Amino acid sequence: MNEPTFPVWGTRRSIAPSPAAWMSPGNQNDAAPTSVRVVRSTSSIMPRSLTPGTMIAVRPSARPSTIEEAIAEVEIAQLRAPALEAMSLELAARTAELREVIDNAAEAVREARRQALESSEESLVLLAAAIARRIVGRELTADPSLVRAWVREGIASLGSEDRVEVRVAPDLAEHIGTIDCEIAGRVDSDLVVDPTLEGTQITIVGRYGHVDASFEARFSAVKAALGAGEEK
Known part of the structure; x- marks a missing residue:
């Protein structure tokens, strides 16, 4: 049996080795x-x-440089962390201050609006009172029964009184005339012209109390219900 022969490098029969x-x-x-x-x-x-x-x-190999770059990035991030945290805290503080300023401004606007509404409401009520006085003055001349209606309502408000005294200002005496059953009902009443009273003042006095039946008293009750103060 012939022994196998192996090619020698450098000869024509040699086979190029594969790269390492x-x-x-x-x-x-x-x-x-x-x-x-x-x-x-x-x-x-x-x-x-x-x-x-x-x-x-x-x-x-590229691996060592990649690891070094990653380590460097981590170190840079660690160095930046305190600065970023400080910036975050400062931003939060400024945001809180700005929110407080906005809240205070909003409260001031609400308060100013409330005061404006209150002052305008009172002014409107006082204006209505002035207009109503003029209207009442003209109505008394055109319709004297308006005063009689005031007296009738005043007597009815006393309830259990069986005798009353109706005191009126001199300017209203002619509008009332005589107090009859239409005004007083079953209650005995006397009409007294009181020179101490002025304008549209009417006071009805009984044994157990008295009531102001004038226009001023009626309108004062309306102003009180609306929360308006006195005229200045």
Whole structure:
């Protein structure tokens, strides 16, 4: 049996060896800088064409630089963290101050609006009172029965009184005339012209109390119900 023969490198029958693992394309990094290494000695895993003293290009792996960059980014983030926290606290404080200013301004606007409404409401009531006085003055001349109606309502408000005295201002005496059953009903009544009374004042006095039946008293009750003060 013939023994197998093996090709010798450098002959025409030799087969080119496959590249070593350290020269495969997967381990080459085009982006990394190229360094130069001098071959001092040959070994069984390297081609015999590489003699001692031959320079070969070796590209370093990208992994170490990537790790270093990640570490650097972490360190930078750690350095920035206190500054970011301080900025966040300052922003929160300024936001709270601004919110307080806005709340105070809104409260001031509400208070000013309330005061404006109150003052305008009182002014409107006082204006209505002045207009009503003029209207009543004209109505008394055109319709004297208006005063008789005031007296009738005043007597009715006393309730259990069986005898009353109706005191009126001199200007109203002619509008009332005589007090009859239409005004007093079953209550005995006397009409007294009181010179101490003025304008549209009417006072009805009984044994158990008295009542102001004048226009001023009626309108004062309306103003009190509306919350308006006295005229200034």
